[in-house]
Amino acid sequence: MKLEEYQGVWVFIEQNDRVIEGVSLELLGAGRKLADKLNVSLAGVLLGEGIKPLASEVITGGADEVYVIDHPVLKDYRTESYMKCIMLLAEKYKPEIFLYGATPNGKDLASAVATDLNTGLTADTTMLDVDVDNRLLEASRPAFGGNIMATILCKKHRPQMATVRPKVMKALEPDTARAGKIIEETISLAEEDMRTKVFQIVKDVTKKASLAEAHVIVCGGKGMGDLQNFGLLYELAETIGASVGGTRDVVEAGWLPHHLQIGQTGETVTPKIYFAVAVSGAIQHVVGMKNSEIIIAINKDPNAPIFDVATYGIVGDAMEIIPKLIEEFKQVPINQGGEISYA
Amino acid sequence: MHIVVCVKQVPDTKIIKINPKTNTLDRRSAPAILNPYDAHAVQEAVKIIEKTGGTISVLSMGPPQATAVIKKSIEIGADRGYLISDRAFAGADTLATSYALSKALERIGKDLPVDMVICGKHAIDGDTGQVGPGIARRMDIPPVTNVIEVTEVNEQEKTVLIKRKSTNGNELIQADLPCLLTVEKEINNIEYSPLPNMIKAVRYEPVIWTVADLENVECTQLGLKGSPTIVGKMFTPPKPEGGKRLEGSSDEQVKQLMGILMEKKELLTLQSSK
Numbered sequence A: 001m002k003l004e005e006y007q008g009v010w011v012f013i014e015q016n017d018r019v020i021e022g023v024s025l026e027l028l029g030a031g032r033k034l035a036d037k038l039n040v041s042l043a044g045v046l047l048g049e050g051i052k053p054l055a056s057e058v059i060t061g062g063a064d065e066v067y068v069i070d071h072p073v074l075k076d077y078r079t080e081s082y083m084k085c086i087m088l089l090a091e092k093y094k095p096e097i098f099l100y101g102a103t104p105n106g107k108d109l110a111s112a113v114a115t116d117l118n119t120g121l122t123a124d125t126t127m128l129d130v131d132v133d134n135r136l137l138e139a140s141r142p143a144f145g146g147n148i149m150a151t152i153l154c155k156k157h158r159p160q161m162a163t164v165r166p167k168v169m170k171a172l173e174p175d176t177a178r179a180g181k182i183i184e185e186t187i188s189l190a191e192e193d194m195r196t197k198v199f200q201i202v203k204d205v206t207k208k209a210s211l212a213e214a215h216v217i218v219c220g221g222k223g224m225g226d227l228q229n230f231g232l233l234y235e236l237a238e239t240i241g242a243s244v245g246g247t248r249d250v251v252e253a254g255w256l257p258h259h260l261q262i263g264q265t266g267e268t269v270t271p272k273i274y275f276a277v278a279v280s281g282a283i284q285h286v287v288g289m290k291n292s293e294i295i296i297a298i299n300k301d302p303n304a305p306i307f308d309v310a311t312y313g314i315v316g317d318a319m320e321i322i323p324k325l326i327e328e329f330k331q332v333p334i335n336q337g338g339e340i341s342y343a
Numbered sequence B: 001m002h003i004v005v006c007v008k009q010v011p012d013t014k015i016i017k018i019n020p021k022t023n024t025l026d027r028r029s030a031p032a033i034l035n036p037y038d039a040h041a042v043q044e045a046v047k048i049i050e051k052t053g054g055t056i057s058v059l060s061m062g063p064p065q066a067t068a069v070i071k072k073s074i075e076i077g078a079d080r081g082y083l084i085s086d087r088a089f090a091g092a093d094t095l096a097t098s099y100a101l102s103k104a105l106e107r108i109g110k111d112l113p114v115d116m117v118i119c120g121k122h123a124i125d126g127d128t129g130q131v132g133p134g135i136a137r138r139m140d141i142p143p144v145t146n147v148i149e150v151t152e153v154n155e156q157e158k159t160v161l162i163k164r165k166s167t168n169g170n171e172l173i174q175a176d177l178p179c180l181l182t183v184e185k186e187i188n189n190i191e192y193s194p195l196p197n198m199i200k201a202v203r204y205e206p207v208i209w210t211v212a213d214l215e216n217v218e219c220t221q222l223g224l225k226g227s228p229t230i231v232g233k234m235f236t237p238p239k240p241e242g243g244k245r246l247e248g249s250s251d252e253q254v255k256q257l258m259g260i261l262m263e264k265k266e267l268l269t270l271q272s273s274k
């Protein structure tokens, strides 16, 4: 493999129902920085049916080029059809770095593509950088084995691939003045050759409304002691119109269902206000919430790592603090429109 | 119907604790277990075979001690177990792992053709979820990841109807057999093992293969040598400054916090949907 034949940073633009996923725009933001450092172009790869109009959004999002394959067989995501397109493009244009959102479909696609391209893939990355001298992607993720990060490198294979967690990178402000090139490719795909068929997609609205989109989150940790005490957090959440989430330990204790877990193996959240109550602040948790605007930590251990990421910290017993907070908030009328005012 | 379930032995991350001072694992308290997602994969195979009849094989790669997870799978209801164990496999990343497992699957398939492969969604120690789709590609069968229900297996038509979690909801998919599924925990509940299975498991000796027992293996694709990714460095992320510690009695702290939040009350808007 001649490594120097491979050039440019690519981002897989995931669209569902002709709407580009947020993580793809975030990756254009992150990819832009990598491409500028390496002094190469940034390209988006857009696949689907009737998706050509989305190409301009990829350019305003930061790309110099967009590779588009528009085909009826690509209407719904399927590993086999999507990977055929990616293989065609990657073998023809040879990117050196290729990023995917760590969504169910993004991970599925990247895993299949990495196998066929016989290259390295880093899963669930939360930090990205490049070693410019060696043209190496530095993809970092929390390591199993401690509150530490591991940087994964792929030295001798190209493209260097990574899936990246949603909501950890920042999208750019759309720049409508940006110019870019749209490169359309054709592929021959026949529905009869497909070994999978998508019959029906039931959109999951409940999940999105609960955590990822929440403005205020009350997250409880194992330190709440038991399910009954954990109930205090629901009361607080209700009083202020927040959503409730938890750490993995809380989910494993059965106090919350898995889809409310926040962290590396749960949801990544970026609310305006995040209450971390009796949460120790393990790195696997912190990577899922540290980009919240205001973090309020309540923990009885003054040395708990959660205080390192907190905007405001209260050292104290949650069982004492939370009821008091609920009382205080109950004094504050919260209007229908969402405005809070002192009476 | 012949289903092969790929299983992995992992440290129990539920019990394992991280020492916050040294940032390292406290390994003393970490027993090795069957990866929880893989237990659900075996259970799903049992559920399918109850309807269709047939054979369940389990396959694992690991050190000799990994026979323990094969025995555990026999308890849940698997019929046969295979362990591939060789120093040549050591240090494998997901690419080299899927290569070795697919070679073992090839060998298993020679004795009894494989109709379906089931894997857990991911292993709780690595958390990548990349091995399942990798195996499917190497066997050239369709992968279906994040499966939450096997709705129907049609042996005549050689198809299977599956529900999977996709990025923005759940999908109903039909896949041709043979195919590979990776399953979520919610797909089933692990049943209590029947006594005969427990007894069988105690005495069960899995088939153990080394590289020499597999065919057409390119040794450069195995283990460390066959792994394109390496760990460059480990580091503790730069510690953020930490914010303001509120002071005083709990009453005073709560009052201070309320004061702060009231200044930012525009952030505390009610959520639109509740």
Ligand SMILES: Cc1cc2nc3c(=O)[nH]c(=O)nc-3n(C[C@H](O)[C@H](O)[C@H](O)COP(=O)(O)OP(=O)(O)OC[C@H]3O[C@@H](n4cnc5c(N)ncnc54)[C@H](O)[C@@H]3O)c2cc1C
Pocket (backbone or CB within 6 Å): A144, A145, A220, A221, A222, A223, A224, A225, A246, A247, A248, A249, A250, A261, A262, A263, A264, A265, A266, A277, A278, A279, A280, A281, A282, A283, A284, A285, A288, A298, A299, A300, A301, A304, A316, A317, A318, A319, B013, B018, B124, B125, B127
């Ligand atoms: C591969 C892997 C993936 C993981 N993924 C995730 C993930 O996605 N999300 C996640 O959250 N974790 C994850 N973890 C687990 C993570 O490492 C921690 O174990 C977990 O986050 C700790 O949860 P906790 O803070 O609730 O509990 P603990 O660490 O037990 O902390 C409890 C805290 O409560 C405090 N406390 C106790 N009583 C009180 C009281 N009365 N008032 C106030 N404070 C009190 C204590 O001081 C302590 O700080 C993962 C681990 C691994 C190995």
